[in-house]
Amino acid sequence: MDALGANSTGYVPLYQQIKRLITESLVSGEWAPGEPIPSEFELASRYSVSQGTVRKAISELASQKVLVRHQGKGTFVASHSQESTNFPFLRIAPDDSVVQSVEATLIDLWRIKLDEISAAKLLVSPGASGWLIRRLLSVEGKETLYEEIRLPGDSFETVEEQLVLDHNCMLYSMYESEFGIRILNVEESLKAVTADGEITKRLKLPESTPLLRVDRIAFTYGDKPVELRRGFCNTSNHHYRNRIV
Amino acid sequence: MDALGANSTGYVPLYQQIKRLITESLVSGEWAPGEPIPSEFELASRYSVSQGTVRKAISELASQKVLVRHQGKGTFVASHSQESTNFPFLRIAPDDSVVQSVEATLIDLWRIKLDEISAAKLLVSPGASGWLIRRLLSVEGKETLYEEIRLPGDSFETVEEQLVLDHNCMLYSMYESEFGIRILNVEESLKAVTADGEITKRLKLPESTPLLRVDRIAFTYGDKPVELRRGFCNTSNHHYRNRIV
């Protein structure tokens, strides 16, 4: 099975082809985040297949959270701005309660040249221009996470401080509405480290406190990396939670 | 929607009822891990529904990795002993390569009384008897992870060192074949800490090296917790990887 769902004999099921066509319409922006896509019957006649076949294609996209379905209402393009939680990929939670409030404050924003490693991870040429955003996250009112975010200049042409503030530091929602870039999933890599002065100062911690370092690559359609992130988390009263099935 | 799939009017779709019946047969041990379950058509006639309805029930269980399907062969009860990777829930990987080999060595095994916190997490009464297993994991030949595993005595009656060794320290495979307990999923909680003498000695590290502490609760059918685990991981050359969708 390759990425298109074909087997060794080249046979591709109909519903896989439909899935591909739907994805293309999503990438092209024909159907925008938050908007409904045509009904199953409309799509069935458009692609000349049965409703059940369209349905199977949509089902798989819905299980990937690319689409969201509501019985009786329709199928919608998933959007960060309409999610229940504002930071859907944030795994930091307080030890003794459930996470209620997360607040983000912008530290600063710079135009930068991407270093070699960052450029490689973003699949752009080394030295290409980009952006560096630094911010601080407070969970339940306590400064917990210091983050550095790197964006490639080719996908993000101009990023202004005011723009970030307008979106309340909810970056993925901003990427979506301002740049048409929807983050679908992220890969994280975690390590335990001791922090240097700058970071401990930001988090108001004594030097050499052990911190959780979280490196993230965020992907949009077609597994294209479009954001790099490094966070340092104070885990004295918080933890990183994960469920594996 | 409650856990059984019923809505507010009490209506439960047929395929949800079938899913329930199949799960009951799995819990009761009618179909053992690694074994095939009856074919879709056999189950359809047994439950007096169509093959498609059985199929939908099986599909959901397969997506939860409770069952595994092979076209042309049949549907099988998922088993840890037949998985491609021997440590399916292990998220530790070397920084500069893909994980090739993981080896576990048993340190020791004790009968203990479960402390209050552990007992609460395992939903047994405080002071109930249980087991403590200590072991060391090496990734690519390098000692990386020190683990303490706590088991409740009511689910695990007698655990012998030899039994653990016989299974090459692959505990989830042992739980399955020796105690009939299949681990379906785990919840992990991560923190950055500095290690004490015992642990740094085991991992051959200087004192006060920052370590990744991984607390795990493992669940079997019906979200019943049956194992507690605390691991300390040297993340100098390794990391904890995670993908979030």
Added chain:
DNA sequence: GTTCTTATATCTTATATAAGAATTATTGAC
């Protein structure tokens, strides 16, 4: 006249069934 309820028509997705295709393993002929 305005507002609220209620019924109805119509749209949506969800469920159930059936028939045939694709895949795998087995059997038998050669």
Added chain:
DNA sequence: GTCAATAATTCTTATATAAGATATAAGAAC
């Protein structure tokens, strides 16, 4: 041993019906 036929399995596709949501219109209450 090799190859083709066969049987058993899951997979794909199509069709029909059910359940849920929404807009509209008619009627009742105020």
